[in-house]
Amino acid sequence: MRHTSHTTESILESIAEAYVSVDWDWRILHVNHEAERFLDKPLEDLLGKSLWDVYPDLVGTNAYYEYHRAMADRSAITLEEHSPRRGIWLELRGYPTEEGLAVYFRDISDRKHVEQALEESEERFRATFEEAALGIGHVAPDGRWLRVNQRLCDILGYTRDELFLRTNQSMSHPDDLHEELDLLSHLLAGDLSTYSIAKRYIHKNGAAVWVDVTMSVVTPRSGASRYLLAFVEDITGRRAAEEQLRQQFVLTRSLTDSTTEALFMMDTAGRVTFLNPAAEQLVGWDASTLVGKVLHDTVHYLKPDGTRNAMLESPLTAVFTTGTGVRNHEDTFIRRDGTFVPVLCANAPIIDPSGMIMGAVLAVHDNTERKRAEQAVRESEERYRHIVDTTFEGVWSYDEHSITTYVNGRLAEMLGYSPDEMLGRSIYDFVFDHDLALAREQFTERLDGSKDKVEARLRRKDGSALYYLSSASALSDSGGRRIVTAMISDITALKRAQSDLERAYDREHRISETLQRSLLIMPPRDGFRGLTIESLYEAAWEEAQVGGDFCDAFSVAGGKIALILGDVAGKGLAAAARTAEIKFTLRAFMRDTTSPSLAAARLNEFVCEAQTLPEQSDDMIVGLTLAVFDPKTGALEITVCGAEPPLILRASGPSEEAPASGLPIGAISGAEYDQITMQLNIGDTLLMVTDGITEARRDNVFFGYEGMIRLAAQARSFPALGQIARAILGGAQNFAGGRLQDDACLLLARRTMYVG
Template sequence: MSNVEEFPISGRKLSETSEYEALVAAAPSVLDAIPGAVYLCDHEGWLVRYNKEAANFWGRTPLLGEKPERFCGSHALFLPDGTPLPHDICPMATAVLSGEETRNAEVIMERPDSSRIVALVNIRALRDRDGRIQGAINCFQDISAHKAMEDEVRRKSADLEDFFENSAIALHIVGGDGIIQRANKAELALLGYTAEEYVGRHIAEFHTDAPIIGDILHKLSGGEKLDRYPARLRASDGSIKHVLITSNSRFEDGEFINTRCFTTDVTELFESESARRDSEERLAATYEAATIGIAETDSAGRLLRVNDALCQMLGRSRQELLSMTFLDYTHEDDREEDEALYTQQTLGEHDSYVLRKRARKPDGTTIYLDIRSSSVRDNAGGFRYGVRVIQDVTIAKQMEDQIRSSEQHMRDLLEALPAAVYTTDAAGRITFYNKAAVEMSGRTPQPGDMWCVTWRLFNPDGTSLPHDQCPMAVALKENRPVRGAEAIAERPDGTRIPFVPYPTPLHDAGGNLIGAINMLVDITEQKQAESRQKILIDELNHRVKNTLATVQSLAGQTARHAAGLEDFLRSFESRLMALARAHDLLTKRHWDDAPLDSLARAVLTPLAASEAVKRIMIDGPSVGLNPRAALSLTMALNELATNAIKYGSLSSEKGSLGVAWHLQEEGNDQAMLILEWHERGGPLVRPPTRRGVGTRLMERCIERDLGGEFDLAFEPEGVSCRISIPVGQVKA
């Protein structure tokens, strides 16, 4: 409702009752009957009456009487550019205090739920018979949809203007009188004229052939369409441009208004055709000069010729493309449509078609292409090859998608982030939080929460961190991003999470602080990793020292009992490799434990010949060995295996070896690991005349290092060994 000049007055005569008094005294149905939102303020600006439409627009029902509101019932007011408009300086306040009227002004009203409408307001002061202001009346309308439509039209107009002006194809518009009304950059660049030299002149001035331009204008004025009509244009430097004109006409109420012309420069093609008469070279010149992709295809869709623009567009070499069909790089979801249309084209059902489709580049990216496919036919009408003009419209498609995107898209994106994200207004009140923020804080933020979504905060040293001193509060109060800080969030259930905050202030177009956004990155795993790394480094230092001591002992004992350097190298290398295999097994298990069965196989299998491996039986329950026990048992098993391969059962083709273990409960409630070694079928065994270094090494590994018992028997039918170790010494 825009007319606030007159309102019906009932009761006393007009000479006795002012407009203000009549409106105040009127029944509620009177104001509700007015087709629009209406409210009334007294001479001090206090809200005294309003109708239902106004309450609907405000999204609230302001109080009247004891606690009235001044000037406006809306939750908040803003100027059209988004600047806050305090109620005490709004148009109603101006009308009440100075009597100044407001006509068709636009303001933005915000409801309590933060939704906004654009309102067209008309305000007039109401005076008594002596001219004194008794109050003012405001009639306003919701024009949000109209404003949104204006913005959409404005955006589309800008897109169309940009498309026309910056198109890679030369375009111009000619009026019904033959005068050039507009020309884009490509058109001016084609002929070398400035806009002042070209626009506003008759199109015939630039055509070298009067009959041609006469025929063009005649056909267009009659409603015919031109498709690549050949013509010659005179450029600013005096040269002649051979062009193809594609155009159609616009009519309004049967009257010829103007034509829209696409000018394609084919001068190079014309000159090449005249000079060489060779179609291959003629088309090559046109292909490579084009700023859009061009390809020739056979009836099966295989590419016969492509230009550089298409190679660059698809990210493929010319050689690669010439080994493909155009369906090979087409997105799988668009192949069926393109193939069906091309098949119809080759069969002569239609001569050309236009299609927008997706294509995949070798790096996996998807681009959008506009395809215009045409046929080249022989004199009998048979299909010779297809010409495909391809234009990359990915950027245009992305712009279209961005226009369709809305604030909901951003909210969905923030919701999908694995990190906790929330925002606040300039005062620090939380305005948005995602699911990750709720999960991290262990609670749902409540209305009025300030600064942070967490329940409680602590510094890294464990001291309490008040919310109004947290990094987000610092970022807002000092209007700067905060980086490098750490904090600990405590959930209502008492669990604590270390995190790194990234608070960043947000500003409007004028640089004013409007709020902030914060991302909280959970660094629990990082802290745990740091702790584990320290433990591992300490453990590694301990292992290295023990390993070096073991190697030193192996070297000393082997050297003392070696017959010579070669014997020392062979024995020491064998023992060192056994130690290395145990280290490999433990490393793969992160030095946590080593299964006894895996360790036995890792020791015995590499030493024995491939055919002898089949004669080795390993059996026993699952037992996990600690690193010390694994190394000691490895050395013992290695000595036994080396002796079996050199002199024992594995040196014979019929010999066999059995390794078995079990757990045995002792009377003192102590469990023992019993491992038994039995060789059978080998050469006759004779007891050695002296104890070798291997025997002493095994006794040391089992008895001294593990507190166990080592019994070695050289029986005639084969060597036997019984190893008994307390389970507490070996288990991981």
């Protein structure tokens, strides 16, 4: 028995594990050397002692309860426990014995560290796999998805479970599948270690998703089946950007080819690397010849005076060294044929991402027309200055602060000052105190762009009144200041005689009433197919209709319709007689031609010749508007002779002023007249008025053409032409205080239908 016990102890001492046994009362019976090393106590402090008395810190631990369970159930236990006291991990195995319980334990810290490292590695792999910006998938050789990350699900629009039911091939775009299957076969055969392909997958929503796929074969060391590792990058946005860049390139090339500005690109040596068609046309060199040449040595080496133009001294080449371009640089280039061309240049450096100057781009504008225009402006300004200084009218310029900036000699003479005495003074220094409020109102309106004629008075140096009539326009100078320039006509003598003239006019007006009425036979309202006509005449004086205003409408050759509105200068019997002569002579002329400009020219010669006859007491001047309308096409040919331009009230859209003008009939023999063509659409209305409307006056302010346009815009929605005519006439009368200063005539024509 003693031999057996000795043998047992020898065995327990020889094993690598620590061994401790306890009896049924938990007293320690055996401790081998390995256990003694772990327990850090001598044998005499252990043997025979209660395990829980020696190590009270074990009470309540997992090991404590497991030992008791093993003792009670007589069952083996195995557990792993961390020892805070020693800072190590232990593997504990307990086995029931006849004496009580045998416990084997060993240090497994190294294994636990390896396991922890492996677990952390697995966690890092899972995190890398799941949180990667790329889609990642494991694919079976037959194309089944084995494992996918969330990014791949997001790219394709499917959940993991949905992808596991699909294959890589079934989700590929049919047009891309053949190429990928060919690469896949070479990869699986070992001919390729990896491949990359730009392809399209079909998203769950049916849309094509562009991706870059990199595929490689993975053969696990464990001997498990090999699989394919797929990295999938969504490049839909990049493809869209590339397409946008391609379109931008096409657009840029289109712009450079279509722009009228000459464009050159050069390297840092000044050699041409690109030029557009406009540049070829400017210098006379084609791109195939000029590319590679130094631009300066080809088109910029000489000055117009024949001296050499050194490249290093040219402002255009400084950009290569300083990186600073020029703008609005005036220079001269030499064409291939040796002629000089004035140019306006701007250039800028081409800089790479590192900040290095790679070259420059040069934009060149042919400055020939501008130079000619500048010369013409200088000549025009000289002529203007001469005219202004010698004109019979006064010229007055003042700025936005009412300070006089220029007066001509005539204006200074009108007011009794020298020009120097007026310069720098406020215009209000020459206004009577009673007129200051009105003067300030007129000043504001002119700054805002009003061109209405103004009649008022100024205070001369001697305190007397100068009555004047003026028109003005406001422009901005090069410094941005608003400058008003007014033309001043002295009407003092006219004002004195005005009362007598009005009385004389009234007498003559009454005498010629009967003749005037005979001339005012208005055109028929519905006498022309496809066109409705309305006319309205209003005499300046209520008691008679005497004046030179008239309108007419009649058919001419080709089914066309002539529309005439005229104003013969003068009043009374003479004006009425002239009106009749003009009206019926024009009818006769337009039987021979339907061209309004030719008819106007012929009528002008007729009137000019009539003025040379002995019985002609004074000049006959006629303001006239001729319009010939083709009801088949809607074309409207218009000639204006010293009259207000017609206005077309569009059925839809803004009103449109006819851009026509010309000299009055009878002004100059041999005058030529232009005609313009406009389109009168269904529902559009042609409006023609005499100056009795636009020159309606309130105090010293004229109603103006702009006032007539405003009234027409307000009234154009009226269904009847008569309503529009009366609204315009009534508005002018209201502006003038109920009475016009001149006779007024309106002619309106509305296109109502197509005429075949």
